[in-house]
Amino acid sequence: MTTTENISLKNYNTFGIEVSVSKMLVIQQEADVLDFISSKEKDSNFLILGGGSNLLFTQDVQGYVLKNEIKGVKLVSETKDDVYIKVGAGENWHKVVLHCVAMNWGGLENLSLIPGCVGAAPIQNIGAYGVELKDVFHELEAIHLETGEKKVFSLEECAFGYRDSVFKNALKGQYFITSVTFCLHKTPILSVSYGDIEKELKKLSHKEYSIKDVSNAVIAIRESKLPNPVEIGNAGSFFKNPTIPNKQFNRLRGEFPEMPFYPISASHTKIPAAWLIQQCGWKGKNLGNYGVHTKQALVLVNYGGASGKDIYQLSTDILASVKKQFGIELEREVNVV
Ligand code: FAD
Ligand code: EPU
Numbered sequence: 001m002t003t004t005e006n007i008s009l010k011n012y013n014t015f016g017i018e019v020s021v022s023k024m025l026v027i028q029q030e031a032d033v034l035d036f037i038s039s040k041e042k043d044s045n046f047l048i049l050g051g052g053s054n055l056l057f058t059q060d061v062q063g064y065v066l067k068n069e070i071k072g073v074k075l076v077s078e079t080k081d082d083v084y085i086k087v088g089a090g091e092n093w094h095k096v097v098l099h100c101v102a103m104n105w106g107g108l109e110n111l112s113l114i115p116g117c118v119g120a121a122p123i124q125n126i127g128a129y130g131v132e133l134k135d136v137f138h139e140l141e142a143i144h145l146e147t148g149e150k151k152v153f154s155l156e157e158c159a160f161g162y163r164d165s166v167f168k169n170a171l172k173g174q175y176f177i178t179s180v181t182f183c184l185h186k187t188p189i190l191s192v193s194y195g196d197i198e199k200e201l202k203k204l205s206h207k208e209y210s211i212k213d214v215s216n217a218v219i220a221i222r223e224s225k226l227p228n229p230v231e232i233g234n235a236g237s238f239f240k241n242p243t244i245p246n247k248q249f250n251r252l253r254g255e256f257p258e259m260p261f262y263p264i265s266a267s268h269t270k271i272p273a274a275w276l277i278q279q280c281g282w283k284g285k286n287l288g289n290y291g292v293h294t295k296q297a298l299v300l301v302n303y304g305g306a307s308g309k310d311i312y313q314l315s316t317d318i319l320a321s322v323k324k325q326f327g328i329e330l331e332r333e334v335n336v337v
Pocket of ligand 2: 127225236239240241260272273274275283298333
């Protein structure tokens with residue numbers, strides 16, 4: 001375990017917010033987590049950091065940052081149809097996706113190009129283009145940050161939901177995830193019905209699509225819509241897409257017949273938050289060095305030098321105007337520190 005003192009976190013969060021922390025511990029193995037637990041003072045503050053792509057820093061971090069760098073990708077078992085791979089929580093998500101695509105192990109291809117580390121993926125059950133982490137999840141290992149006890153969490157125990165898990169609720173801040181095991185398919189089943197994937201695939205000269213084709217299609221769509229954090233600071237969707245009762249939906253639909261929607265159950269409908277935010281006039285709003293992305297109203301951006309407090313205030317103003325115009329309360333997806 002290496003320790004660095006008094007460092008800037010600007011290059012450790014994709015918003016590019018300038019804050020600092022007095023101690024950063026680089027965690028390279030499980031033993032480093034246990035060393036931290038035995039050496040830390042009781043009740044000391046800490047923040048586990050992966051790629052910093054789902055965080056908004058509004059102040060300096062008190063205490064420690066535990067930077068997760070636990071590496072390794074291991075094939076642990078296989079059956080006639082499936083492979084089980086165990087991945088160190090500090091591995092880069094997209095690199096792992098590309099590795100699985102190259103091996104023709106199906107399941108992760110729709111989740112191409114999501115920034116961050118493998119260990120953070122279960123925290124909000126990452127999802128994109130019709131697939132969520134839970135669809136390929138087998139189990140994860142984590143260490144309890146008070147007792148040092150190691151625990152294996154099954155799919156059921158993680159209580160995954162839309163951008164949600166037990167680690168954002170009952171067990172928030174209690175565990176350090178050290179590895180995730182995925183179950184992938186030797187004979188891939190392609191999932192191409194979501195969004196523009198099929199349209200993108202039709203540009204190809206062949207008709208028998210591979211998971212590499214799907215991965216490339218997802219990458220192309222994402223690159224056309226979402227800002228690259230290397231160029232413009234952002235943390236992806238800032239808010240979740242709200243789910244509303246059908247009674248409220250039907251009333252709004254009468255008033256806004258053009259409103260896009262996705263029925264999700266007999267009683268509830270999901271509305272794209274980007275549409276609601278755009279209708280309130282926020283899309284492309286430029287407030288100097290920060291604002292709302294020009295191509296995606298759900299993405300707040302730092303053009304350089306903005307503070308986390310500015311961006312947080314912008315998110316509060318957006319919440320208030322969506323509530324006023326539509327009576328819908330948006331929820332932040334990004335973790336505010
Ligand atoms: P961090 O931001 O470092 O951490 C996020 C949270 O998880 C923090 O609370 C942190 O303390 C906790 N945490 C991190 N690692 C661990 C660990 N090992 N153990 C316990 N707690 C931990 N998300 C989607 O779901 N779908 C998308 O399509 C998507 N697109 C994005 C596009 C862009 C351009 C960007 C910038 C972000 C996008 N995101 C998306 C959000 C983000 O990439 C994911 O949430 C990702 O999983 C965050 O990983 P991270 O390593 O950067 O986590
Ligand atoms: N739309 C607008 N204005 C915009 C953008 C979109 O009105 O500026 C409307 C359009 O009608 C569009 C709909 O919103 O059809 C949905 O837009 P998009 O397909 O871009 O998806 P999204 O709902 O904005 C969600 C996830 C993304 C994920 C994509 C693809 C959430 C909060 N966001 O975005 O995840 O990549 O779908 O599956 O669920 C993230 O979580 O950080 C993230 C980027």
